Amino acid sequence: MTENIRCIPMRVVAAPDSFKGSLSAKDAARAMERGVLSACADAVVVRKPIADGGEGTVDAVLEAVPEGLRLRAAVSGPLNAALEAEYAMLPDGTAVFELAAASGLTLLPAEDLRPLEASTHGTGELIRAALDRGCRQIVIGLGGSATTDGGTGLLRALGCRFLDASGDELGPGGAELLRLDRIDRTGLHPRLAEVAVTLCCDVTNPLCGPEGAAAVYGPQKGADTRQVAQLDHALERFADVLEATTGSDEYRSLPGGGAAGGTGAGLAALLGAALKPGFGLLAELTNLEAAIAGADLVLTGEGRTDNQTLNGKVPVGVARLARRCGVPVVVLSGGIGPGAEGLYGERITAIFGLPDKPMELREAMNGAEALLERAAGNVARLFAAGQSR
The missing domain is CATH 3.40.50.10350 (Glycerate kinase; domain 1)
Structure with a gap:
């Protein structure tokens, strides 16, 4: 002593x-x-x-705002295994998520990384649970993902459909985006029209290209050289269809669009999400x-x-x-x-x-x-x- x-x-x-x-x-x-x-x-x-939007975001928010609730929901992991993930609900109705809680790299053993198949679907299930509880704002920390699917798994869990040229739904994972022909948003969760979505993002990488999600972060998610090229081509196709869907080409080069395997660009384009520096946003919340x-x-x-x-x-x-x-x-x-x-x-x-x-x-x-x-x-x-x- x-x-x-x-x-x-x-x-x-x-x-x-x-x-x-x-x-x-x-x-x-x-x-x-x-x-x-x-x-x-x-x-x-x-x-x-x-935190800056990655690991520890939910804990940090709840420690600083003790009136908040720690909530859990049964969701699917990045390769569809069942798990329970948590998020925070603050007194003002803000729901705070870590994408890594349901779609994170640490959820997979090193010998079972599957970069072409990993999906953000479980994060979408977690968000859906918060929407059903009446949340009024969504904040998502994008750090630590195992995925390169452009956030399509997350969006699919919220009612968005990603279709090939025959009108069939794509399967999970970034590689499937090579077959993407059109996006149907008519089935999105109705409360999303009333809820602001903010993404905590401290990287500036675009969706695709030499500084994009696949090229820079694919290798740490288990992608070899061939798979990196495959995923980058898939994200290029995703960018093409996002442009056709929204009428804007800004999402291809959006700073931070490559965060969490392209989730930044996908949610900005299809949900109107705002990308903000993680530290500043969490400092404001706390x-x-x-x-x-x-x-x-x-x-x-x-x-x-x-x-x-x-x-x-x-x-x-x-x-x-x-x-x-x-x-x-x-x-x-x-x-x-x-x-x-x-x-x-x-x-x-x-x-x-x-x-x-x-x-x-x-x-x-x-x-x-x-x-x-x-x-x-x-x-x-x-x-x-x-x-x-």
Whole structure:
């Protein structure tokens, strides 16, 4: 047990992302809270775990909005296996989903990835359950999908039909889009006309082409070179039919249209969904800026901090809010890589790695919770000492 130091009561916001493979954002925020209180028992810690639209989105929203409900529904997984997936329903009627909960890559064993067949149908079933409960707004985090079907599985679950030249419905998966001839939206769930759909998206890849969904993300979903080409041609065909259906060619090159295997483009075209940066949208849902405005210190963090963090990831988003409020920010990171020093340009006060001695990656990941708690306590002690001078 460490001894509390005497310190001026301070207000600390704990706003971490998940430490992938180690800690959820929710657990990371609680570890930060314990660390701060171990150093300064009189401190007030406000937990605001946050996400950028991927893993941990539902947990982060429910931790920050405790009046919300965690709901579950029986749905189909990316290869049609039955599973139970969850989503959040907030008091204002906003339903928050992670596409990965029903259609995610982590739901499949590495030896059973089937990139041509994987479908987003289960996510559509989850959304249908929320519509039937009367939700008034839909927010979908698009990270972590196993799919490259343009969101057609999701849309099919909501009543849209994807037909070949003979008028027969296509089967599941992105490869089937090579046969797509027309889209019939007349059977869409009637409540979709009343509900705004927003997509949390932090990539700018278009639907198809060399920077598109198949070319960039297909390999991590199990696609070999031949399958990547096949899926890209299928998404090209999808873009052609979207243009014929909507009268616009914008969805072929829409920034973020390639998110979640083309789900961004499919939902933008056929549901009128808006694509927004995930962090900003979730910060708004959780009233993060208001919490930061009344704080003395903000702690944030992630599994690895490097040059990729500057591309709209959580620590930078938190730092930009804190800068507007004039509050210092400290990043506690599982690992620090090349380019992390660029974060100082975002007015981040300091960046600390969690390991406090030489250790293997697996040891650091297994001990992440204790390491994060200790690091948060050390930062709180240092900050309190500066305040008391």
